[in-house]
Amino acid sequence: MKYDEFLARVRERGEYASQDEALTITREVLAVLAQRITPGEAEDLASQLPGPLQRALTSADHKQPEKFGIEEFHRRVAERTGARPRTAPWDAGAVLTTVADAVSGGELNQVISQLPSSYAVLFGKADLAD
Template identity: 80%
Template sequence: MKYDEFLARVRERGEYKDRNEAEGVTNAVLEVLAQRISPGEVEDLASQLPGPLGDVLLKARPAQAESFGIEEFYRRVAERTNARPRTAQWDASAVLTTVADAVTGGELNQIISQLPSGYAVLFGKADLAD
C-alpha cells in the first residue's frame, strides 16, 4: 500500500477533515504502538509500511518495549493529539485497522501476539488473524 492510499483510508475511517489531520493522528498512534511492541517487531512493521510511516515507527522505537494496557495506550494517543481518550480510541482504530490492511497476516499476528487481548479489536480482529 502506498503512503497516500494509507492516509486516504485513515482519513475515511476516522472521518478526518483533511489529509493533515489524518497524518497527525496516524503518526501519534504509530509512535505509541512503537513503544508497546518489541524493537525487532517495530523494525519488521516499519519494513511493511510506506516509507514515511516506517520512519515514524523507527524514530519512536525505545530500547525495549514498555508494558502498558489499552487505557494507557488511549491516554498516550490522546496526549499526542490533544484529544479525549474516547476520541483516541476512535483514532487508534482508524489507524490500526489500516495497518492491518497494509501488512501481511503473519506480521499482524506477530504484533497482536505481543499485546494484551483487548488490543486485537483495534486492528479490526477479534483475535489472531487467519
C-alpha cells in the same frame, strides 16, 4: 499499500477533515504502538508500511517494550494528538485497522502476539480479543 491510499483510508475511517489531520493521527498512533512492541518488531512492521510512515515506528528510543494496557494506550494517543480520551479509541482504530489491511497476515500476527488480547479489536480483529 501506497502512502496516499493508506492516508485516504485512515481519513475515511476516522472521518478527519484533511489528509494532514489523518497523517498527524497516524504518526502519533504508530509512535505509541512503537513504545509497546519490541524495537525489532517495530522495524519489521515499519518495513511493510509506506516509506514516509516508517519513521514513526523506528524513531522510538527504547530497548524494551513498555508494558501498558489498552486504557493507557488510549491515554497516550489522546495526549499526543491533543484529543479527548474518549476519541482516542476511534483514532487508534482508524490507524490500526488500516495497518492491518496494509501488512501481511504473518506480520500482523507477530505484532498482535506482543500485545494483550484486548488490543486485537483496535486492529479490527475482535475475534482474537477476550
